[in-house]
Amino acid sequence: MTFSVLLQSIISGMLVGGVYALIGIGLTIIFGVMRVINFAHGDIMMVGMYLTFFLFTLLGIDPFVSVLITMPLMFLFGALMQKVFINRVLSALPQNQILLTIGLGLIMSNSAMLAFTSDYKILTTSYSSSSYSLGGISISQPLLISFLITCAITVGLYWFLMRTDTGQAIRATAQDREAAQLMGINVKWMSILSFGIGSAMAGTAGALIAPTYYIFPQVGSAFTLKAFVITVLGGMGSIIGATLGGIIIGLVESVSAVTISSEWKDVVVFAIFLLVLLIKPSGLMGKSRL
Amino acid sequence: MKSIHPLTSIRGASAVQIMFGIVIIAALFAFPQFVESPYALHMMILFFLSTLMGSSWNIIGGYTGQYSVGHAAYFGTGAYTTMILLTTKEIPPWQGMWIGMFAAVIVALIVGSICFRLRGPYFVLASIAVAEIVRITALNLTDLTKGAEGILVTDIPPFKIGELLITDFASKVPYYYIALVLALAIILVTWLVQHSKLGYYFQAIREDQDAAHSLGINLTIWKNTPLVISAVFTSLAGSFYAIFIKFIDPTTVLPLDLSVQIVLISIIGGIGTIWGPVVGSLVLVPLSEALRSNVIAQWLINSGMVDAESGTGVFLKEHLAHAHVLIYGILVVVVILFMPEGVMGYVKKLAAKKKGGEA
Amino acid sequence: ARVKIGFVNSITGPEAPIGENLTNGVTLALEDLKKKGIEVDLIKEDDTGKPEKSLAAFEKLATRDNVAGVVGPYTSACSSAVASQADKYKVPLLIPAAAKEEITRKGYKYVFRLNAPADVYSSVLMDAVQTIDKPKTIAFIYESTDFGTSTVKTAKEYAKKLGIQEVADEKYQKGAPDFRSTLTKIKSKNPDLVFMVSYVVDAITLMRQSKEIGLSPKAFLGGGAGFTTAQFLAQKEISNMVMSSTQWTDDVSWPGAADFAKRYTAKFKKEPTYHAACAYEAMVIMAETASKNGGDRDKTRNGLKAGHWNGVMGEVKFADYAGFTNQNNHQMLVQQVQNGKYETVFPPKFATKKALYPFKWK
Amino acid sequence: MLTINKLNFSYGDMQVLWNIDLAVHEGEIVTVVGANGSGKSTTLKNISRLVAPQSGNIDFQGENINSLESHQVVERGLVQVPEGRKIFPEMTVLENLRMGSFIKSARPTREANVERVFTMFPRLKERQKQLGGTMSGGEQQMLAIARGLMTNPKLLLLDEPSLGLSPLFVKIIFEIIQEINKQGVTILLVEQNVFQSLKISDRAYVLETGRIVLSGTGSELLSNDHVKKAFLGM
Amino acid sequence: MAILEIKHVSKLFGGLAANSDVSFEMTEGMIMGLIGPNGAGKTTLFNCITGYYPPTKGEVIFEGRKMNGLQPDAVCKLGMARTWQKVRPLAKMTVVDNVMVGALCRTNSIKVAREMAMEQIRVVRLEHRANFLAGGLPIGERKKLEVARVLATNPKLLLLDEVMGGLNPAESEEIIQLILDIKQKGKITQMVIEHDMKAIMRISDRIVVLNSGEKLAEGEPKDIVSNPEVITAYLGSE
Numbered sequence A: 001m002t003f004s005v006l007l008q009s010i011i012s013g014m015l016v017g018g019v020y021a022l023i024g025i026g027l028t029i030i031f032g033v034m035r036v037i038n039f040a041h042g043d044i045m046m047v048g049m050y051l052t053f054f055l056f057t058l059l060g061i062d063p064f065v066s067v068l069i070t071m072p073l074m075f076l077f078g079a080l081m082q083k084v085f086i087n088r089v090l091s092a093l094p095q096n097q098i099l100l101t102i103g104l105g106l107i108m109s110n111s112a113m114l115a116f117t118s119d120y121k122i123l124t125t126s127y128s129s130s131s132y133s134l135g136g137i138s139i140s141q142p143l144l145i146s147f148l149i150t151c152a153i154t155v156g157l158y159w160f161l162m163r164t165d166t167g168q169a170i171r172a173t174a175q176d177r178e179a180a181q182l183m184g185i186n187v188k189w190m191s192i193l194s195f196g197i198g199s200a201m202a203g204t205a206g207a208l209i210a211p212t213y214y215i216f217p218q219v220g221s222a223f224t225l226k227a228f229v230i231t232v233l234g235g236m237g238s239i240i241g242a243t244l245g246g247i248i249i250g251l252v253e254s255v256s257a258v259t260i261s262s263e264w265k266d267v268v269v270f271a272i273f274l275l276v277l278l279i280k281p282s283g284l285m286g287k288s289r290l
Numbered sequence B: 001m002k003s004i005h006p007l008t009s010i011r012g013a014s015a016v017q018i019m020f021g022i023v024i025i026a027a028l029f030a031f032p033q034f035v036e037s038p039y040a041l042h043m044m045i046l047f048f049l050s051t052l053m054g055s056s057w058n059i060i061g062g063y064t065g066q067y068s069v070g071h072a073a074y075f076g077t078g079a080y081t082t083m084i085l086l087t088t089k090e091i092p093p094w095q096g097m098w099i100g101m102f103a104a105v106i107v108a109l110i111v112g113s114i115c116f117r118l119r120g121p122y123f124v125l126a127s128i129a130v131a132e133i134v135r136i137t138a139l140n141l142t143d144l145t146k147g148a149e150g151i152l153v154t155d156i157p158p159f160k161i162g163e164l165l166i167t168d169f170a171s172k173v174p175y176y177y178i179a180l181v182l183a184l185a186i187i188l189v190t191w192l193v194q195h196s197k198l199g200y201y202f203q204a205i206r207e208d209q210d211a212a213h214s215l216g217i218n219l220t221i222w223k224n225t226p227l228v229i230s231a232v233f234t235s236l237a238g239s240f241y242a243i244f245i246k247f248i249d250p251t252t253v254l255p256l257d258l259s260v261q262i263v264l265i266s267i268i269g270g271i272g273t274i275w276g277p278v279v280g281s282l283v284l285v286p287l288s289e290a291l292r293s294n295v296i297a298q299w300l301i302n303s304g305m306v307d308a309e310s311g312t313g314v315f316l317k318e319h320l321a322h323a324h325v326l327i328y329g330i331l332v333v334v335v336i337l338f339m340p341e342g343v344m345g346y347v348k349k350l351a352a353k354k355k356g357g358e359a
Numbered sequence C: 001a002r003v004k005i006g007f008v009n010s011i012t013g014p015e016a017p018i019g020e021n022l023t024n025g026v027t028l029a030l031e032d033l034k035k036k037g038i039e040v041d042l043i044k045e046d047d048t049g050k051p052e053k054s055l056a057a058f059e060k061l062a063t064r065d066n067v068a069g070v071v072g073p074y075t076s077a078c079s080s081a082v083a084s085q086a087d088k089y090k091v092p093l094l095i096p097a098a099a100k101e102e103i104t105r106k107g108y109k110y111v112f113r114l115n116a117p118a119d120v121y122s123s124v125l126m127d128a129v130q131t132i133d134k135p136k137t138i139a140f141i142y143e144s145t146d147f148g149t150s151t152v153k154t155a156k157e158y159a160k161k162l163g164i165q166e167v168a169d170e171k172y173q174k175g176a177p178d179f180r181s182t183l184t185k186i187k188s189k190n191p192d193l194v195f196m197v198s199y200v201v202d203a204i205t206l207m208r209q210s211k212e213i214g215l216s217p218k219a220f221l222g223g224g225a226g227f228t229t230a231q232f233l234a235q236k237e238i239s240n241m242v243m244s245s246t247q248w249t250d251d252v253s254w255p256g257a258a259d260f261a262k263r264y265t266a267k268f269k270k271e272p273t274y275h276a277a278c279a280y281e282a283m284v285i286m287a288e289t290a291s292k293n294g295g296d297r298d299k300t301r302n303g304l305k306a307g308h309w310n311g312v313m314g315e316v317k318f319a320d321y322a323g324f325t326n327q328n329n330h331q332m333l334v335q336q337v338q339n340g341k342y343e344t345v346f347p348p349k350f351a352t353k354k355a356l357y358p359f360k361w362k
Numbered sequence D: 001m002l003t004i005n006k007l008n009f010s011y012g013d014m015q016v017l018w019n020i021d022l023a024v025h026e027g028e029i030v031t032v033v034g035a036n037g038s039g040k041s042t043t044l045k046n047i048s049r050l051v052a053p054q055s056g057n058i059d060f061q062g063e064n065i066n067s068l069e070s071h072q073v074v075e076r077g078l079v080q081v082p083e084g085r086k087i088f089p090e091m092t093v094l095e096n097l098r099m100g101s102f103i104k105s106a107r108p109t110r111e112a113n114v115e116r117v118f119t120m121f122p123r124l125k126e127r128q129k130q131l132g133g134t135m136s137g138g139e140q141q142m143l144a145i146a147r148g149l150m151t152n153p154k155l156l157l158l159d160e161p162s163l164g165l166s167p168l169f170v171k172i173i174f175e176i177i178q179e180i181n182k183q184g185v186t187i188l189l190v191e192q193n194v195f196q197s198l199k200i201s202d203r204a205y206v207l208e209t210g211r212i213v214l215s216g217t218g219s220e221l222l223s224n225d226h227v228k229k230a231f232l233g234m
Numbered sequence E: 001m002a003i004l005e006i007k008h009v010s011k012l013f014g015g016l017a018a019n020s021d022v023s024f025e026m027t028e029g030m031i032m033g034l035i036g037p038n039g040a041g042k043t044t045l046f047n048c049i050t051g052y053y054p055p056t057k058g059e060v061i062f063e064g065r066k067m068n069g070l071q072p073d074a075v076c077k078l079g080m081a082r083t084w085q086k087v088r089p090l091a092k093m094t095v096v097d098n099v100m101v102g103a104l105c106r107t108n109s110i111k112v113a114r115e116m117a118m119e120q121i122r123v124v125r126l127e128h129r130a131n132f133l134a135g136g137l138p139i140g141e142r143k144k145l146e147v148a149r150v151l152a153t154n155p156k157l158l159l160l161d162e163v164m165g166g167l168n169p170a171e172s173e174e175i176i177q178l179i180l181d182i183k184q185k186g187k188i189t190q191m192v193i194e195h196d197m198k199a200i201m202r203i204s205d206r207i208v209v210l211n212s213g214e215k216l217a218e219g220e221p222k223d224i225v226s227n228p229e230v231i232t233a234y235l236g237s238e
């Protein structure tokens, strides 16, 4: 294996990792605030993908531009889901919360199937397979754009959670709902806010991945699993952790595919995941806050 | 909000209850003598299998509070060991399944040594990760497992003790009895757990690990014990499934989806109770079958309520079939929202209310 | 006459996207059968892609619904589980599209298969290339499913026989979003042929990323459905000149194929895949045979065994050969995307165009 | 300032409060004493709207707050320092304090308030970067009280503020209570330290199994035989 | 003979010394009071003794046996039981079941455990709550439950961390009586953390005072209350 092959894999791994990171960030916020493991996360992402798809095919809006529409819409979607369903199980047993999100995921993916059939939808833009070439290394144009968008979002969210009162209130809600209420924090609103943000992130990730991937009702489950790995690796509740986790997973997948083999790369990913958990159960960035 | 209800715990069942139990068990044993429909037997077998899987999970998930979402790993280990031994070494399944059980115990101990250092949601996710590793490994160790191709057997060797032929597995009946016995066994084990030191220790760990630790409970031993019990029976379920279906591959016996299904059974029924998984299976198995085969639409049409050719009729026939997982999802959500303690918990609450009303 | 036929399919679950094509094919078949005076009581069963459900469905059809015969199931896993039961209940089972070879190698009397099994997917493609060039090296990249692995397994044996050297063997998880590093690795080996097996839209991802990193062999060979869909075709940037093997094309000269394609497209607003054609033909064959035999299972079985048909799938005959039982020795086709259209390029007998070679990016 | 009228409350099927009538006037220190499980904390939870009353009215400054949510009650100046401290465990001491001044009206005085509570509790100043969850029991109690003060309450509900504090600090806490009361904060106190709290309070109520059985001025109750016997162990 | 010897125990959290070089001994049957300002390191010392934290330095010797490195469950089996300052009831189990978990440390029989549990429940006067879920108990009863549960483990050394916190004087009196009764029976040695000086004075044979992690004083109760250092650090002048 030559050096350029390795370099290529590192670069594309990092870029793909950027999109993973966004999925992870969404999940980490939802977990961080509501202590709910959201098994429907990938399905929310799926909704974002369909949204992007139809905005593109029906209205001709470019996916990267439509993020501006997708994000608020997905926020509302998530907020609604929180208000109608999740809110009712916040004080329930953890297994019930898991199950509720599994149920909601089933509802989402199967409604999508009824509405849009189980056909694969492919979003083709003029740049779907274009790339920049840099000394023999190719850099996918759409991936690069999504990577940059991810970075911007990460920085923005980090600032929001660490530096603003609302952000801190979200964290406080995560740690003790009752105490947060006694501080005058509207915890219901905080939950809605964080589920909304989490969904918006998942939806955005869907939008960003849509031009290079494909869309079908069950697309979510694989990404849900990925999001779990990323958030736990990074430390649940930590935005920086999720970003790091996403990029690491992207890198590990990509590099182990060329150095070990593509069939074992997922085992490598999970093994690293377990290793990190064993050495530092709270994840890479655990404890260090959001 | 936690509520106090004086728990008048029923230790030691009443004579009526015992009688009732005996009658039911006798009826179950007699069932194949009266009902020959293989379809009915098949459904009963799926029901026993579901009970077996659900109750196995219940020991670690329900009683000990360690929500493993990776039980497919044990199911798959049992199934694969049995099938590999059968196809490569010609070891018959009723011997292979014990070896499968042993393999599952080893997997469980490995899982335990990794995952039990973690708590709460971290444990859940770690258990998923381990199961995924097992699945991908099975997929890639093609020499041993035949990878994605799966293992298909045509004939199960007849079960003989000495010269005496017990069964040749030609019909569903032997499978029915095996599944029934396994299901009864796990219920018995659950009963024994609940009424022994194990039950107390498991529940103490579920409630507060640190407190349990300070009361002389060795966490390593007492978390691995339920896991091993659970893995043993789950692997038996896997072995049974393998010889029952005669075909296995990683997507049928090792997927995350299966792990989730296993968890569903006892949560729907009510976790941490003996009968929860049974009730869960009683609800889920017929329900998913009814939805799958679209009997609802069929019934509506056959009963003449809906005209088969009318718009609604066509819609029901064509689309309800597509919608059954959707309905399933809706039911899950409804149960969680309105029966947070599962069906068993709900029934108990109703009973308590009624009692309160009478008093 | 009225006949009762069962149809087991993956209507929901992960296999649903393809299962839908089968459902559509069957729907169209029922219309045509009606025109011929055959009323089919169709009992549709969803197996959600799970063998135990497939088994339950089959048992229900065999013992409660008393069907004359069963078409399905769609997936290889489900078909494997169900096949042995067909013999047990003596219910004729016609498998329309499952590719696993073993299914018809077990000597089951009541199990028939319409489509060509997995080994033919690769051999036909390499045969096609052999008529043009003598390539020296080949790289494999394929999904880690039963279909992927078994197709590549026979492909490797076949390549060896032809003296083509294998330079890469890369298996991937279905649905993976990123193949760039794997493809780069393959690129560094500079193979003459790149043989890919992906059943679904991974095909598009694979080709997009191949273009992105500039992988350019003499030919891209696609075994499997992912390379034969209308969606793939629509990706003009990347689909041009890709060759793929298929059970069926809409421009093949088999009787009724073109017409089937036209009506299918009109009815379902999308182009038929070979699964649809297979399911269509399977249903027609099963219903006609059953109806001719008054719904009697044994007679229907004998009818299937003895009969031969010539319809949208070309000549169909269930024969015993090379270890197979009741297997239609179906002629697979090779098609190539030319000017935004699928053109049949092999075998010469059915070809509409000459293959373009070597491969060049648009 | 606060009037409670015929308040009833149940946990599930178990009624724990029966027709509670209670009033706190502006500027007062009012104490509620009662045995374990008599419903003191539950009363406070009802007032802060952490739980919803079954029947009865709670008025604060002439406004019925039955239909308000917790956070709205806080915005109106009714603040509770809960039993069991309820510190945000993964936030630093300083962040915990900052959360105390989350509501809009408290934000302008945030910095000044931080200084104020730091002088009251120098230990908090020393440990401002320590995570709340790792503080000792008593330290957490200080933090909880300090956090409550950050909100600029009009009426402060204190649920066993002296719990787990050293004798020295118990004294300090009672001084602080009197001090902030002098600064204009009305106080509703729940205490097991019956003697001390009755001594500093204007009025007091005695709660027994969910019912108010006695009320009067602090000194009246201190000399009441029943109180002496039941709570002072005399 | 000393039942428990604490030898130069230190515990560091990062740069913070929660315990530094603490040494003292307890003789069988005595009640040792452990007091000190908030954050002095009392609970930390309990944690070091019972195996929750490995001491950074020093050793804990119980009945002549070095305890370093033992896990809490082993410590409990050897006869040392502790309560939690922040009570930890097993919420979804009934009061009897809670106490039975403790008793099962000494027996494998459910029946025996139940009897042992009921006995301890009577000792702490929680009979009326026996079949209640522990999660619904008010704080005072939770503390009693906590005591019953450790008593059921049949300890030789009992470590009580603020079991009177949150109780009114009358209720505290019950617990004081309880502690004295236990002492009376003579089998169990006790170490008690408490901020209520009246109570501590009444029950303790000796008192150790911690301050900023260090041992400030040790002695008879009457000497401790008149010790000027203790007064400034802990009691405050009247």
Ligand SMILES: Nc1ncnc2c1ncn2[C@@H]1O[C@H](COP(=O)(O)OP(=O)(O)OP(=O)(O)O)[C@@H](O)[C@H]1O
Pocket: B001, B002, B003, B004, D011, D016, D034, D035, D036, D037, D038, D039, D040, D041, D042, D043, D083, E135, E136, E137, E138, E139, E140, E141, E166
């Ligand atoms: N979450 C709950 N679920 C069920 N019952 C509860 C709950 N919280 C409290 N109770 C019950 O309500 C009654 C009153 O409890 P509350 O906590 O108000 O008492 P308290 O007077 O504050 O006692 P303490 O002095 O111990 O704090 C008690 O009998 C208790 O058992």
Ligand SMILES: Nc1ncnc2c1ncn2[C@@H]1O[C@H](COP(=O)(O)OP(=O)(O)OP(=O)(O)O)[C@@H](O)[C@H]1O
Pocket: D134, D135, D136, D137, D138, D139, D164, E013, E016, E017, E018, E036, E037, E038, E039, E040, E041, E042, E043, E044, E045, E085
């Ligand atoms: N895990 C930890 N990390 C950092 N500091 C800690 C940790 N645990 C305790 N401390 C600190 O160590 C000191 C001693 O704490 P400890 O809980 O032993 O005090 P204590 O004497 O029991 O006090 P109290 O009477 O308030 O309960 C405190 O200042 C506390 O903040």
Ligand SMILES: [Mg+2]
Pocket: D040, D041, D042, D083, E139
């Ligand atoms: Mg209270």
Ligand SMILES: [Mg+2]
Pocket: D136, D137, D138, E042, E043, E044, E085
């Ligand atoms: Mg302490």
